[in-house]
Amino acid sequence: MPKPSQSSFRRILLSRILLLSVPVLLVGEYVTYRKARSGLLETARLNLTESAVDMALYINNWIKFLQSNLILATNSTILQSEQIENYQQFIKQLEQQLPTQVNCLQLVDIQTNEVQASSCGNEAIISIPSNLWVQQKPSNQVLSPANVYIQNKEFNSQIDQTPVSETSAAITPWNNRIQLVFMAPVYITNAETNQLRYVLILESNLPLSSKDRPKSLTGFTVVLDEAGQIIAHPEASKVGVNINQEVDGPRLQNIINSALSGEKDFVHLFFFDQNGNELLAGYNAIPSPISQEKGSQWVILAVTSLDDALSGLKDINSVLFYLTISLIAASIIAALYLSRDLARPLERLRDYALTINSRESARPVPQNLRIREFIQLGQAISIMVERLQSRASALELATQEAQIANQLKDEFLRVISHELRTPLNGIINSLQFLRDDLSDSPEEEQEYLDMANESALHLYSIVNDILDIALIQEGKFSITKKTVDLVKIIQEVIAIHSLEINQKGLKLKLHIEKPIKVLADPDKLKQVFVNILSNAVKFTKKGSITITAEIQPIVHCDLISYESCEEKSQVIITVKDTGIGVALDKQDKLFQPFVVVDGSTTREFDGIGLGLTISQSLMKMMGGSIELYSKGENQGTTVTLSIPVVSSPSDTKLR
16 A cells, blocks of 8 residues: 555656646647637738739729720721721721720710711710810820820719620629720821821720638729729729718728828728628729829728638638647547556666666566655666766776876977977078079078078077967966067068968068057067968968058947047958868867867868967957958968057056
8 A cells, every 4th residue: 555645656647747738738729729810810911912902003004005005096007097988897806806894995086076986886985075185286296195085984974874785794794893984086197297086985894803702812802082982892882982971981091091101001991891790901002094083093902801811710720629639638548658658667677777786686577656666766776876977987087187198298299390390491491592592692691591590589489489378378478568560570471481482382462551560579479470371371272362451440438437438549460361261160169279170181281270379369468369261161261460559659568
């Protein structure tokens, strides 16, 4: 019998799994539902806005298309021939070429208002207003779409509102449309002028979307003018009604105001539907095509009901419901199996741990799992782990000490080989130059001897610097700052490497026009440039090395009061080569002590990875900085150094 304060592992595990998984599952399902709803709603809003923009573009293109075709027709040679018997055939052919939404084409004599040719009866479909066009125009003046006069048939008393014919009504079965009448002047050529003789009239239905299909998210089209009159609507009873008569009139007026100001957005309408459904509407504005409304605009609405916009949510709800039931059932089944299956392996693991500890043979797994098994298992594993850890710690400590000793030896040898090689190259190159008798004069020989002497002295200083590395890391190293001519130091470093540069055929470009005085330790600054230029020459097989300098101002302010500010200057020296470059993911390792980027590169170029570390430490101690950047392998390398410029001569000892 278990103690009252204890319970079986299986029961506790089962209760905890169900207690955690079921609420989390339900919350996750609810969050998923809300996220799906908001996503569908946002998609519907965006689609309706785009649908309104597309419908506005469609209306504009449709009107421009008919205007252009009408202007082309007025310039037809058949009309210019004044052979009235050919006019009827021309009208029939033109009607066949135009879209089926064109209901009627008529050619009317503007003087007598008589129909000369028609595709829809002999009675004029419109009374032509007077003084729309000039009676005469020059021969070189070409008609444009702007000369086409457009009227809305639905709102014009001068136009016959009765259907033209059963045939024309049959080919335009649109519940939502705008009927427009286009009129274009026909000028007959007479000597040097063109005389206004006829008017070519075109009646066309502008079909608009009238059905709101679920999940389509395009909506049906509603057209409003600036005055708030409904020009087009799927419900014929609303056409011609002013929005002030609608319950949602203020919202519709806000839509008009926003569209006229150039906005393209969406809005919710709550009472614009006769069934009381909430609607979503995207809107956009276009210039009114009606000639009498020049300067005004139409507002195009793409409207759909909220239920249609969220119709996809029904499928999601069904999926979520069945998914929730399935997941809850699966969670219960999984918890039952998990609680049973986890107890047995834990007991086998306990027995296995106890067997290893006491070197006894394995025993069978006992029944009736209880929490105390965890205690026994913990004790056994704790004893075993403690012994293993003590032995492992001793072994690891000994291994680390051996590795550190070996690493220190390797690092010391690498430092020696790297730091001594650079000045030795200057000495060897100068002596080889003299040995090969390449000098032109005794003065030049003396110059190379001086160069070798300077390199030897520099070699001596490098040996001292190697001994100071430990002091740098401990913060006990001292440098002497003086006013130094930066250009002179750079030229001395270039002279050391000039022979190697010439031997490799590299171009060295030095763009420094005048002397620059900086406050630095001359020997340490020279060592930095020796390291940088040595790397540039070493890792550049062909191409050039460019050295530039630029003085930049620095404003230093008190970070507490922000009142006392001091303006100083610093010089930025850039050493750019066209060498092998450095991979982007390896550049951050270059300034770590005794770290090289790539072993193969190191073996080829004898690099040990200490020069940049020493240079960075020295630049920081002199109040400067050093950075390295490369676009990648075989992309060259750019090293940027900065150091303060001296404002007045002074010598300072920094400890």
